[in-house]
Amino acid sequence: MAEEQNVIEMRNITKQFGTFKANDNINLQIRKGEIHALLGENGAGKSTLMNVLSGLLQPTSGEILMDGQKVDISSPTRANQLGIGMVHQHFMLVDAFTVTENIILGSEPSKKGMLDKKKAKAEIVRLSEEYGLKVDPDAYIRDISVGMQQRVEILKTLYRGANVLIFDEPTAVLTPQEIDELITIMGGLIKEGKSIILITHKLDEIKKVADRCSVIRRGQYIGTVDVKDVSSQQLADMMVGRSVSFKTDKVPAVPGEVVLSINDLVVKESRGLEAVKHLSLDVHRGEVVGIAGIDGNGQTELIQALTGLRKVESGKVTLNGKDITGKAPRHITEAGVGHVPEDRHKYGLILPLPLSENIALQSYYHAPFSKSGILNYGEIDRYAKRLIEEYDVRTTSEKAPAASLSGGNQQKAIIAREVDRDPDLLIVSQPTRGLDVGAIEYIHKRLVEQRDKQKGVLLVSFELDEILNVSDRIAVIHAGEIVGIVDPKATSENELGLLMAGYSLEEARAELAKAGETNE
Amino acid sequence: MNDRSERIRNILVPIISVVLGFILGAILMAIFGFNPIDGYNAMFSSAFQSTMSIGEILVIAGPLIFTALGFSVANSAGFFNIGLSGQALCGWVASIWVALSMPDAPKIVVLPLAIIAGGLAGAGAAAIPGVLRAFFGTSEVIVTIMMNYVILYFSNHIVNHVMSPDVIANKGVTKAVGLNASLREPWLTNLFGGSRVNIGIILALVFLVFVWFLMKRTTLGFEIRSVGLNPFASEYAGMSSKRTIIISMIISGMLAGLGGVVYGLGTFMNYFVQGSSISIGFDGMAVSLLGNGSSIGILLSALLFSVLKLGGQGMQFSGIPSELANSVIPLIIFFVAINYIVRVGLAKVMGGKKEIEKVQEVETAPNEESEKGGKV
Numbered sequence: 075m076a077e078e079q080n081v082i083e084m085r086n087i088t089k090q091f092g093t094f095k096a097n098d099n100i101n102l103q104i105r106k107g108e109i110h111a112l113l114g115e116n117g118a119g120k121s122t123l124m125n126v127l128s129g130l131l132q133p134t135s136g137e138i139l140m141d142g143q144k145v146d147i148s149s150p151t152r153a154n155q156l157g158i159g160m161v162h163q164h165f166m167l168v169d170a171f172t173v174t175e176n177i178i179l180g181s182e183p184s185k186k187g188m189l190d191k192k193k194a195k196a197e198i199v200r201l202s203e204e205y206g207l208k209v210d211p212d213a214y215i216r217d218i219s220v221g222m223q224q225r226v227e228i229l230k231t232l233y234r235g236a237n238v239l240i241f242d243e244p245t246a247v248l249t250p251q252e253i254d255e256l257i258t259i260m261g262g263l264i265k266e267g268k269s270i271i272l273i274t275h276k277l278d279e280i281k282k283v284a285d286r287c288s289v290i291r292r293g294q295y296i297g298t299v300d301v302k303d304v305s306s307q308q309l310a311d312m313m314v315g316r317s318v319s320f321k322t323d324k325v326p327a328v329p330g331e332v333v334l335s336i337n338d339l340v341v342k343e344s345r346g347l348e349a350v351k352h353l354s355l356d357v358h359r360g361e362v363v364g365i366a367g368i369d370g371n372g373q374t375e376l377i378q379a380l381t382g383l384r385k386v387e388s389g390k391v392t393l394n395g396k397d398i399t400g401k402a403p404r405h406i407t408e409a410g411v412g413h414v415p416e417d418r419h420k421y422g423l424i425l426p427l428p429l430s431e432n433i434a435l436q437s438y439y440h441a442p443f444s445k446s447g448i449l450n451y452g453e454i455d456r457y458a459k460r461l462i463e464e465y466d467v468r469t470t471s472e473k474a475p476a477a478s479l480s481g482g483n484q485q486k487a488i489i490a491r492e493v494d495r496d497p498d499l500l501i502v503s504q505p506t507r508g509l510d511v512g513a514i515e516y517i518h519k520r521l522v523e524q525r526d527k528q529k530g531v532l533l534v535s536f537e538l539d540e541i542l543n544v545s546d547r548i549a550v551i552h553a554g555e556i557v558g559i560v561d562p563k564a565t566s567e568n569e570l571g572l573l574m575a576g577y578s579l580e581e582a583r584a585e586l587a588k589a590g591e592t593n594e
Numbered sequence: 595m596n597d598r599s600e601r602i603r604n605i606l607v608p609i610i611s612v613v614l615g616f617i618l619g620a621i622l623m624a625i626f627g628f629n630p631i632d633g634y635n636a637m638f639s640s641a642f643q644s645t646m647s648i649g650e651i652l653v654i655a656g657p658l659i660f661t662a663l664g665f666s667v668a669n670s671a672g673f674f675n676i677g678l679s680g681q682a683l684c685g686w687v688a689s690i691w692v693a694l695s696m697p698d699a700p701k702i703v704v705l706p707l708a709i710i711a712g713g714l715a716g717a718g719a720a721a722i723p724g725v726l727r728a729f730f731g732t733s734e735v736i737v738t739i740m741m742n743y744v745i746l747y748f749s750n751h752i753v754n755h756v757m758s759p760d761v762i763a764n765k766g767v768t769k770a771v772g773l774n775a776s777l778r779e780p781w782l783t784n785l786f787g788g789s790r791v792n793i794g795i796i797l798a799l800v801f802l803v804f805v806w807f808l809m810k811r812t813t814l815g816f817e818i819r820s821v822g823l824n825p826f827a828s829e830y831a832g833m834s835s836k837r838t839i840i841i842s843m844i845i846s847g848m849l850a851g852l853g854g855v856v857y858g859l860g861t862f863m864n865y866f867v868q869g870s871s872i873s874i875g876f877d878g879m880a881v882s883l884l885g886n887g888s889s890i891g892i893l894l895s896a897l898l899f900s901v902l903k904l905g906g907q908g909m910q911f912s913g914i915p916s917e918l919a920n921s922v923i924p925l926i927i928f929f930v931a932i933n934y935i936v937r938v939g940l941a942k943v944m945g946g947k948k949e950i951e952k953v954q955e956v957e958t959a960p961n962e963e964s965e966k967g968g969k970v
Contacts, residue, residue, distance in 0.1 A: 407832055421827050422830070424823050425823075436832070444813045447813050448813070449812060
């Protein structure tokens with residue numbers, strides 16, 4: 075290839091908020107026709123940089139060039155005109171509108187003041203064929219899968235004439251199969267001459283799809299590398315600024331007696347449909363049982379039922395042989411269950427309250443934190459300080475509101491609170507969602523530590539890596555049922571992917587064997 | 595750093611709101627051809643003209659502090675108690691009734707009984723919307739507003755048709771309670787030049803401290819605050835939001851009822867048929883909002899309210915109609931209610947701080963996916 079042309083060049087971009095530099099002299103060059111990954115921890119400044127590029131923020135200093143020409147991206151509309159499009163992580167789609175309506179929203183073609191839907195639809199069909207983005211233009215958003223919704227988001231940017239597409243954490247919500255499809259789509263876009271900026275902190279994806287990768291750490295530009303020249307490990311070290319380990323070191327599990335036993339459990343979701351259907355599962359002391367599955371297959375309802383937050387329709391749950399079915403949350407907590415909830419902002423923390431009170435949230439009502447109903451803030455603060463120290467929660471003070479902490483440190487605080495009560499069973503849901511590599515590594519270590527202390531751990535995660543890495547047994551959930559229990563050492567992402575899509579274990583293995591033959 | 599500027603802002607916002615209210619009030623006076631300087635001069639000089647007028651300020655402040663505390667307790671639990679007026683009325687009628695039924699008992703017996711009866715009556719009236727909300731999810735706003743009417747007419751009915759004729763002075767007016775049930779004390783009356791000032795203001799100060807302690811230093815207060823801030827996390831932590839809401843309503847109603855007791859046994863010494871919901875309920879809400887729910891804030895804003903109320907009457911003597919004088923108070927509340935605008939304006943003046951919030955939002959955006967994670 076001859077001298078590659080930079081479609082976008084960001085020069086010495088600095089964005090300052092008050093005294094805080096979110097971006098400090100960052101340089102970024104995107105070549106035409108490449109997939110350029112932007113890697114960094116949460117809060118490193120990726121979003122700020124991309125908001126500058128998409129016109130949402132104005133840089134304090136620095137300049138942006140497109141095709142060698144200096145441009146002034148004063149607004150998102152201007153960014154659109156320049157051909158910069160953003161595929162958001164949280165889809166900005168109207169559920170009650172069709173695919174077509176969503177795509178044209180904001181730039182509707184009209185004929186004599188009337189909406190020209192026919193023309194719009196024809197254009198969308200043309201685009202989707204050109205780029206291999208299969209969508210049904212007349213389907214309602216609420217009826218289509220997450221993967222298809224993402225394709226609608228991509229089409230939206232293409233419809234507006236985007237040449238540079240920014241993908242913000244695009245795989246967070248997808249199944250492994252959908253991720254493969256997305257990768258194919260990205261390849262197609264590149265072939266048609268588009269350029270892609272991929273914001274992510276998943277290293278394997280970068281290795282799979284990206285040509286080059288730029289790393290940002292704490293607002294500073296660290297460097298740009300050719301992806302094929304570096305290992306995932308090197309990328310991770312660049313991102314975090316120190317050496318990280320991915321594989322959680324662990325000794326083989328020594329499972330003991332059953333600590334949690336779920337028997338024929340039925341739980342309904344909010345609309346009254348059965349979300350958990352006659353599910354049975356045991357968790358032993360000294361093992362981590364991972365529940366793998368796509369979001370929305372009953373995991374949330376299962377965990378809420380186990381922890382007393384949701385009504386149990388039928389079935390039985392026992393902890394150490396004692397019946398805890400349908401008991402109140404505090405009863406279950408005191409019976410020896412720790413719970414790191416899926417949604418740390420909604421359930422895990424009371425964000426406006428100080429960190430210390432959040433750390434005491436599960437134990438404020440007994441000594442030494444209170445006596446005869448009167449709180450002892452001396453003890454509460456002392457305890458909080460100890461946990462902050464011990465669990466490496468980074469905060470300005472134990473009195474800072476929980477909301478002021480970063481996501482990773484909020485999660486560490488919750489883990490500290492739940493683990494420090496030394497529960498027999500730790501139920502952990504999506505413990506590392508949105509966290510960076512350093513925090514993930516830490517949290518995984520803590521989970522394995524609990525296991526090694528002969529506690530039971532039940533882990534729900536949508537991240538296959540996490541499930542494979544931490545679990546001793548994997549139970550795959552689909553449509554509220556456990557479709558298979560596999561050994562992480564003997565399974566593969568493909569097998570798990572098929573199970574998660576609803577195949578039975580035999581079907582999945584037959585399918586994989588067939589695929590293997592055709593490959594040979 | 596942010597913490598500090600936030601605290602400064604919390605103090606500045608009510609002050610600026612008050613100032614803006616005064617300015618708009620001045621404009622209003624000017625439009626109608628009155629000299630605002632004369633008006634405000636009359637207001638303040640009549641409010642602070644004598645020890646007696648200062649005593650009267652305290653007379654007005656006592657019940658307001660109680661109702662404001664009542665509002666703030668319920669509000670902390672996320673319950674918008676608009677029924678303070680009715681609950682206070684319950685306290686007023688109950689305390690007068692008890693006091694009048696025991697004309698000969700010693701003060702040490704009658705006064706506590708009358709106070710307790712008033713508190714319980716208010717608590718009972720507030721428990722109803724609390725229970726309805728906790729168990730049936732009914733809107734406390736509608737229930738408490740309607741209950742204000744029910745209690746108003748029910749109270750009048752009691753005075754007109756139920757109370758024994760022995761305790762009625764004229765139609766619709768009860769006799770004054772005896773000295774054995776009065777909150778007034780000769781030494782206080784003398785100290786403030788013969789004003790109606792009574793130990794209600796002292797009780798109010800005691801309860802200011804009590805409520806502060808309850809909310810900030812007890813497990814119950816912690817639960818109330820937690821449930822109000824995040825009912826989901828509270829449920830997760832094993833608190834019962836139903837129980838907490840009901841208890842906070844009972845406390846809120848009890849405080850409002852005590853406000854009515856001070857109104858009855860201190861300010862008026864009797865009960866007379868009311869034409870509309872009593873104002874201490876609604877003024878208490880405003881006092882609490884202006885004071886940002888904090889004890890010291892409630893104390894200061896209750897005093898400010900009392901000065902405005904008393905001074906408003908004084909303004910009439912300088913020729914400004916009472917309607918105009920009385921519109922200054924709602925104007926101030928208006929600016930408190932739109933404190934968001936004051937806040938934004940202030941943030942702009944203080945420079946760049948708003949931007950810091952913006953960046954924090956932007957940078958934490960990826961984490962917010964968790965917001966939609968759990969469904970109830």
